[in-house]
Amino acid sequence: MNADSTNASSYDQIPYPSFSFPESHPRHLAIIAGLFGLQTALPAKASVLELGCASGGNLIPMAYGMPQARCVGVDLSARQIEIGQALVTKAGLKNVDLRCMNLADLDKTFGTFDYIICHGVFSWVPAEVQKRILEICSANLSPQGVAYVSYNTLPGWNMYRSIRDMMLFHTRQFNEPAMIVGQARAFLDFAVKAVAQQQSAYSMLLKGELERLRTQSDAYLFHDHLEKENNPVYFHEFARMAEAQGLRYLGESTFHTMTPVEFDPEIQKTLHAITDKIVAMEQYIDFLRNRTFRATLLCRRDNKLVRRIAPAAIQKLQVATALQSVSQTPEVWSATQENYVHPNGSELRTTDALTKAVLFTLKDSWPGWQPFERLLKTVREAALKSPLVKTLVVNEENLGRAVLQLFQQGMVELHLDPPQFVTKVAVRPKVSALVRAQIQEGRPLTNLRHETVQVPDLFRYIAGLCDGKRDSAQIASALEEGINSGVLKMREGKELPTVPADRLKYFSGVVANALAFLARSAMLQA
Numbered sequence: 001m002n003a004d005s006t007n008a009s010s011y012d013q014i015p016y017p018s019f020s021f022p023e024s025h026p027r028h029l030a031i032i033a034g035l036f037g038l039q040t041a042l043p044a045k046a047s048v049l050e051l052g053c054a055s056g057g058n059l060i061p062m063a064y065g066m067p068q069a070r071c072v073g074v075d076l077s078a079r080q081i082e083i084g085q086a087l088v089t090k091a092g093l094k095n096v097d098l099r100c101m102n103l104a105d106l107d108k109t110f111g112t113f114d115y116i117i118c119h120g121v122f123s124w125v126p127a128e129v130q131k132r133i134l135e136i137c138s139a140n141l142s143p144q145g146v147a148y149v150s151y152n153t154l155p156g157w158n159m160y161r162s163i164r165d166m167m168l169f170h171t172r173q174f175n176e177p178a179m180i181v182g183q184a185r186a187f188l189d190f191a192v193k194a195v196a197q198q199q200s201a202y203s204m205l206l207k208g209e210l211e212r213l214r215t216q217s218d219a220y221l222f223h224d225h226l227e228k229e230n231n232p233v234y235f236h237e238f239a240r241m242a243e244a245q246g247l248r249y250l251g252e253s254t255f256h257t258m259t260p261v262e263f264d265p266e267i268q269k270t271l272h273a274i275t276d277k278i279v280a281m282e283q284y285i286d287f288l289r290n291r292t293f294r295a296t297l298l299c300r301r302d303n304k305l306v307r308r309i310a311p312a313a314i315q316k317l318q319v320a321t322a323l324q325s326v327s328q329t330p331e332v333w334s335a336t337q338e339n340y341v342h343p344n345g346s347e348l349r350t351t352d353a354l355t356k357a358v359l360f361t362l363k364d365s366w367p368g369w370q371p372f373e374r375l376l377k378t379v380r381e382a383a384l385k386s387p388l389v390k391t392l393v394v395n396e397e398n399l400g401r402a403v404l405q406l407f408q409q410g411m412v413e414l415h416l417d418p419p420q421f422v423t424k425v426a427v428r429p430k431v432s433a434l435v436r437a438q439i440q441e442g443r444p445l446t447n448l449r450h451e452t453v454q455v456p457d458l459f460r461y462i463a464g465l466c467d468g469k470r471d472s473a474q475i476a477s478a479l480e481e482g483i484n485s486g487v488l489k490m491r492e493g494k495e496l497p498t499v500p501a502d503r504l505k506y507f508s509g510v511v512a513n514a515l516a517f518l519a520r521s522a523m524l525q526a
């Protein structure tokens with residue numbers, strides 16, 4: 001098969017910023033599979049294949065967090081694989097194998113994998129490589145395995161496509177990547193000015209999208225919008241292509257997008273009256289949402305799935321939430337409405353006592369979790385103590401339903417085998433060996449929840465000093481040394497105290513703030 005060779009060279013010229021994607025983590029895939037009755041391999045000991053892994057920003061942290069798993073990544077770009085390999089070596093990982101190869105050459109002799117991940121590739125390769133990706137997801141997937149494929153979708157990409165066409169037209173006479181990106185930006189600036197005063201529906205749409213694009217990195221603009229191949233599809237088309245390779249739609253990795261929860265009950269009722277088929281239903285929801293992106297989970301066709309999720313499915317799981325109630329003193333055991341906000345901006349309003357009790361019980365554990373059984377015990381005891389509760393029965397069934405509903409709304413996380421991090425700062429704090437290697441290699445930092453964390457430079461430097469051997473005072477004096485020697489620069493205009501005692505106090509304060517940030521960000525380990 002002749003995969004597009006321009007792909008390799010374009011990613012060698014401008015490597016893709018390679019990050020972690022929590023939604024693609026086998027731990028998350030196993031939870032969704034389990035809810036639909038598919039017993040996948042335990043992620044901690046699984047085999048994982050990533051197609052188009054770039055420089056391993058997603059696969060390497062997975063391998064670090066699951067030392068007994070076997071992780072293989074393939075990518076066409078030699079430069080990106082080299083960058084990834086340098087990080088693997090620096091972190092001393094033995095369970096990850098990055099290979100520079102065309103995914104089209106991957107055949108059955110490669111063996112089978114419990115999880116196959118292909119993020120951000122499908123829409124940027126020609127039709128024959130798209131077909132190959134799905135063939136691999138079928139032929140190289142273990143019988144109860146899960147494949148994750150993300151792609152751009154229609155109708156949302158129709159709008160992006162118009163802007164892409166304008167930028168491609170404007171840059172048509174250039175070949176050099178920096179020139180192409182520079183000219184594309186110049187065009188965006190011009191177009192923003194041109195539509196600024198217009199009030200039509202078209203100009204409003206264009207304005208929003210142009211503004212969003214203007215703030216993106218060169219690499220994103222070049223690869224996501226200006227690559228030669230850019231082929232969004234409708235969800236129903238993707239599902240049909242997957243079925244043709246013996247695959248079945250399992251679910252969406254952003255689980256809460258599978259149901260039309262944000263629409264009025266009347267609209268939801270009509271949707272259910274139009275179709276009872278899962279793919280068609282989600283296609284209608286995509287039309288209504290103008291969806292631009294999906295990360296779809298597939299399994300082999302011969303697996304039987306249970307679509308009606310039983311609350312019992314979550315009884316062995318751990319539950320966590322980042323939701324915080326707006327009120328300092330939320331009223332749990334009454335029909336009063338309470339409002340909650342998530343750090344990602346989503347909101348929840350509820351009058352349901354059990355839902356409020358779940359959120360109240362979990363609120364101080366974040367970013368940690370609580371086993372469902374402990375949650376049940378705490379909520380049951382609290383309900384018994386409340387004089388307001390006369391008729392409410394708290395049992396596995398109804399508490400399970402409340403938690404499940406929160407999960408379907410994207411408001412709680414479920415874990416089978418939660419990641420190991422500590423939320424209290426130890427006497428000698430320690431960040432992962434991976435984070436220390438990422439710092440040395442100048443790469444983005446990944447926390448133990450598989451999220452990429454934006455860490456200010458000063459805190460990044462301090463994180464590099466957290467090797468489990470230094471206490472806070474030693475970290476503070478190493479920080480001062482770093483500044484005195486000029487290795488670390490203070491923010492422009494920032495003056496350090498001149499009196500030694502004040503200076504010491506200043507560095508101790510900075511270190512305390514940095515350690516609190518690292519603990520909150522799930523970056524410290526035992």
Ligand SMILES: C[S@@+](CC[C@H](N)C(=O)[O-])C[C@H]1O[C@@H](n2cnc3c(N)ncnc32)[C@H](O)[C@@H]1O
Pocket residue numbers: 003004007008011016017018019051052053054055074075076077080101102103104118119120121124125129223
């Ligand atoms: C947009 S990047 C996405 C990288 C990464 N998965 C992510 O989402 O951050 C697409 C990647 O697919 C790789 N790729 C494209 N065609 C390929 C092929 N035929 N075989 C292997 N890798 C390929 C490119 O080299 C590039 O690293």
